[in-house]
Amino acid sequence: MFVDVAEIFVKGGNGGNGVISFRREKYVPMGGPDGGDGGKGGDVILEVDPGLRTLMDFRYKRKYVAQNGEHGKGKNMTGKNGEDLIVKVPPGTIIKDAETGEVLADLVAEGQRAIVAKGGRGGRGNARFASATMKAPRFAESGQPGEEHRLILELKLLADVGLLGFPNVGKSTILSVVTAARPKIADYPFTTLTPNLGVVDRGEDSFVIADIPGLIEGAHEGVGLGHEFLRHIERTKVLVHVLDVSGLSGRDPVEDFDKVNEELALYSQKLMEKKQIIAANKLDVTGADKVYERVKRELGLRGYEVYGISAATGMGINKLMDKVVEVLKEEIKTEHKEDAPIVNQVIEVVYKKKERPEYEIHRDEEGRYVIEGAFVDRVMSRVNTQDIDSIRYLQASLQRKGIMDELLNMGIKDGDIVKIKEYEFEYRA
Template sequence: MFVDVAKIYVKAGDGGHGAISFRREKYVPFGGPDGGDGGKGGDVIFVVDKGLRTLLDFRYKKKYVAMSGENGGSNNKFGKDGEDLIIKVPPGTVIKDAETNKIIADLKDENDSVVVAKGGRGGRGNSKFATPTRQAPKFAEPGMPGEERWIILELKLLADVGLVGFPNVGKSTILSMVTGAKPKIANYHFTTLTPNLGVVDLPGVKSFVLADIPGIIEGAHEGAGLGIDFLRHIERTRVLIHVIDASGIEGRDPIQDFYQINEELKLYNEKLAKKPQIVAANKMDIPGAEENYKRLVEEMSKHNIKVFKISAATNQGLKELMQYVAQVLEALPPDEEPIGEFYIPEEKKFTYTIKRADDGAFEITGSFVDRLLLSVNIYDSESLKYFHKVLERKGIIEELKQMGIKDGDIVRMNDFEFEFIE
């Protein structure tokens, strides 16, 4: 089974919590704070493995979670960092953010890698909050949550040259004759249900990778037949060999076939139709093919496209075709064109909103509030002083004043309420 698209959920590890601890040693009855920091959460990292060919593993496993960092301990012991989660993918894998459909990474070469979800930072232990005036802080910082997201994996074959054309025109036979690949071949449409790759390595021909793309039919750009699932594989190729049945044995006109296939390429992605093309007039061993070959040569001369007379079944003209393809590849500049819009992650910030509730209280909600309440001990005076200082630094106190808060008004933060006093 060939799987070339997968949607999966990834989550990096959460940071470990900072510890609240005090030295308790003999002869040191009132030791200072010694709570250690929490460990960092593990990242989720994708790495190219040349031994892989499909995304089949992701068909059955959809959720990938990295290890969280360990909590801090006493005696200023730091929590252990969570282990990174390494996920291996085949070369040619494009990773997209599922929400925006923008590209996070394009992994082409061996050992290419990308961090798709960063682990959360470990929280600071209470020893980090000690000051000359706050000598025994009874609060610590929670670990930061690890990043999480749904992503889409798309596999696009890394081939130099793609064989395109209608079903049953002989693409698989050509691949089998000029490479060591052994694709399934039979005389019916859509024999090739998955793209096949092979390396052309003939005497006197500089080697290159050739892909047999499943047959394209009218409406393929909209998903008809094998459609979009396989059109994406042509995007990676630098040259297209357009295989045409010159015999017309199935009742189709070779010239009409050429224009129809190109129209599908253009409708899917206009850049595809602009790739260098070479026409391979196949099945020349069948009577009646010669007349169509002459028509093809005349028509293709209008587009400055070279036509090769071949018979894949008898190996006629295949070496000459491959020699010419190698020359065209040699003359082309490296293809470094981006394959789409890249994803730019937003800066993560803890935010809040303030609104007036129906009962007159000032309600403060948001990720900033959630994290702050996890950090403080509301039953400890030192901790509450730190809590008030954070509200001042964040600008919340000033914002409340601008909203008209007065002494005695209630401020509500999730389940925690307090009276405002100037």
């Protein structure tokens, strides 16, 4: 089964904690601090693997967590960094933020990578906080947690040529004739529910062709298999538009051609700019030649080349494939170099989410001065409330940030209570 959309959870590894340690050596009774830093947590990285064709694996495993960094050690030993988690995805994978729907990265080339969840920074050990006024700090810094996000992975096929047309016009039969692919074929609409890929072996001119689910009116709005159909033809270089000229379907092939192209234009104007080759199929049916001549005449006046074929007998298939190769070569030559994928490119995903303020102060119902914010979280992660040096470090940090001045401006007095996270302190001028 072909799977082209999946939702996953990714989390970078947590940073290791810094350690509180002091030198313990013979003949050194008052050894100084030697606590090492924690290691950085591993990143979660999505990497293109050309051997993959679907997102099937993500149906069974949806949670991906990188390794945590190790905690620091004594003797100024830094903890080991957590290993990055490399998750393989097929070429053509688009990464979206599940919360906002924003496209974060588009992975198309072999070896291309996207860092989707960065690991947390390791905490600093107590040796890093030693100073002339604080020679033996009894506190260290906790490691930061790794990023965590929910992502939508969406796959767009990377085929050179796409077969498009209404349901049951013979696309799957054409694919089976020109490649070794064996798609399910039957005489009813929507036989093809998922795209089928095949390689047309023509030596140096070989190419990948996709038989894409049939299109109906309203596809650009998601009717039927609409969005799935249109998503997969966006990346193709050339389109082979298959029309049924047998007359057995009861539909007019020129009207079918116009309806399909109308859906393409409504979904994306770029799809209309792709080169289309018309394949008038089922010429082996009695009376089809008259319909074919009319289609060739009417669409020829619009500048399209129409090739009469019979996928059932193989008639005209080689000539059609020769034309496909010719047009494909022209399209490849005219591709802009700047549009070519960069092999081994690493994309660092940036999430546009509202950041917490550095700090904010308010008074609660009990009259306490409550200090909150990202800065406060960082400072408190390295404070030992049972150690006087650590409390002095907290006071100095609040002073440098301007928080103490703001408290004075708010009218704080001796004896008032200041609440920081779950701790309460009595203010003294």
